[in-house]
Amino acid sequence: MLLNGMLRVGARQGARLLSSQSVMEMPPCDFEPPPYKGPTYQDTRQIRKDLLSPVMVPHFTNPLLIHAGHMQWLFDHTGKRYLDLFGGIVTVSLGHCHPKVIAAATEQMNRLWHTTHIYLHPKIHEYAEQLTSKLPDHLKVVYFVNSGSEANDLAMMMARLYTGNFDIITFRNSYHGASPYTAGLTAHGTWKYNFANGFGIHHAMNPDPYRGLWGGYRDSPVQSVRASESEVHDGVCASSDKYLAQLEEIMMYSLPKGKLAAFFAESIQGVGGTVQYPLGYLKKAFELVKANGGVCISDEVQTGFGRTGEHFWGFEGHGIKPDIVTMAKGIGNGFPLAAVVTTTEIASTLKNALHFNTFGGNPLASAIGISVLEVLENEKIQQRCQDIGTYFLQRLAELRDEFEMVGDVRGKGLMIGVEMVKDSTTRNPLSPQTMMEIWDLCKDQGVILGRGGYFGNVFRIKPPMCISKEDVNFTISVLRNVIHKVQR
Incomplete structure (x- = not known):
């Protein structure tokens, strides 16, 4: 137990050095979304507030106005691109607007x-x-x-x-x-x-x-x-x-x-x-x-x-x-x-x-x-889930070893969960405020994660099943950077 603890502390110290580095560049995408022509962002939020059911609460402190999608990518009304790791709540299996579908x-x-x-x-x-x-x-x-x-x-x-x-x-x-x-x-x-x-x-x-x-x-x-x-x-x-x-x-x-x-x-x-x-x-x-x-x-x-x-x-x-x-x-x-x-x-x-x-x-x-x-x-999607998903889980496990607040990494294929905690010993859930801060910062850096679990302290990673290793590496880079910022 003592040796494991020393290794974990050493890993965390290494993580602080790695986290000081800038986030890696988002993987390229050759798709250009059409210009946005809908209501303004402010009008959209007002319509949501006045005319849609109050149970329809959008994600994030500043919700995204999404108007286009291509495979694993989503685009907001300004044209900013996001890596979608939630797939419309585990629904977009092959990719947004897959050409064959x-x-x-x-x-x-x-x-x-x-x-x-x-x-x-x-x-x-x-x-x-x-x-x-x-x-x-x-x-x-x-x-x-x-x-x-x-x-x-x-x-x-x-x-x-x-x-x-x-x-x-x-x-x-x-x-x-x-x-x-x-x-x-x-x-x-x-x-x-x-x-x-x-x-x-x-x-x-x-x-x-x-x-x-x-x-x-x-x-x-x-x-x-x-x-x-x-x-x-x-x-x-x-x-x-x-x-x-x-x-x-x-x-x-x-x-x-x-x-x-x-x-x-x-x-x-x-x-x-x-x-x-x-x-x-x-x-x-x-x-x-x-x-x-x-x-x-x-x-x-x-x-x-x-x-x-x-x-x-x-x-x-x-x-x-x-x-x-x-x-x-x-x-x-x-x-x-x-x-x-x-x-x-x-x-x-x-x-x-x-x-x-x-x-x-x-x-x-x-x-x-x-x-x-x-x-x-x-397109051998099942095999891709096995290969990319296993790689993703192994990379996320590195974060569990590096950061006290990453309590558990679990799943199979591209059905992945990352449970966030106050500390690894008690397994007490990370506070909603800190979860929201991490969630928002990841989104700001171009990665959309889901959330779940009774306490809302589990990041749900269930992306379109077309993601690549480059997307995984980008995600790990963002998560490491954000957790380091929040922890600091």
Whole structure:
């Protein structure tokens, strides 16, 4: 412990020398945005204040007025360029205005924009074939909707109808949507309102290797500083059984015996701050759910479509076979599109009554969805996530060793979180004021980061999956410079 502490102090002293250097130059971009012709910045902010819902609070102390985008870059009304490391909240998967997606959308718009699935049209059928081919063989029936909340709504209904049971379990710190129905699934007080929700929904202890009671090893190139508190045997972290006992207690004491309807799990928690689980936990949890009559639902809204690098779907990294998979966000590269994929047996429950979605699987959305799958394959995006994401995590780990306030670096592929703390021993969250200062300064130097976690102290890095090593190096340079300034 003493040696590790000396090394860490030495690294921090080295960081102070490095941080005194100027920030490296932003990587080049040959795209020129068109001139901005909209309302003035002041008028835009006044319209936002007067006419848009007060819940629509823009990011940053001085919000950005964005008017153009190209791949990993965004441009404000003055023409200033920013490296987008949040991708419209993990939604722009391939890059802003990707030319091949634009071409597919334009071709379809010139032919047919909309007709519901009361008619046959080719694109929804072509897309259903291509999308389900990316999933395990037992998941063959797809229902298209428009958002992740809608997808999780439908998954809840399917699970209850199929099992005949009512109770559902999710994790504390999870996020599965903000509609009146999915608000109950979400266990994150920041997103809760004072209205009736969550009837029949229970929240299990979150098996968090960094903040949880028992620490643990996770599936990440960078381990938690608390990994040594547990051991790994045959690929399973010993802390998994301790967290699993907490899940089992809910089934024993809070549910009718053996009458669970469903268990929801994000493969890696998104809004909750890129939280992963101890090795082997989720597989054992799925087995426990099955033994209690429930179906297992994987929320791939943020982790799907190659983002985690090693696999196309996040759940594959856990060695599990879900009964239902929900997906959205990156599925359409920013176009409103989502889906629920399940087994033939579970899907058959919807034959007992009508369930209709006006825009689900419309021709334009389906054409865009097909183009996203094609680009993912042709441009080897999943491999890029693996290579660039691993490099990014390793570079961020350098900052964790250099700066006391960088508490944890975690994730897989380009699903990355950096948790900021007052000090590494207590793991107390960095103050909101200091977080905002770092956030603003990074933006001023051309890097847009997301934020998440219950305390808002986790920088969420989920960029368009086309970023380069040069972009990573630029980001590290900016973060090092900004943290040094704030720390000083």
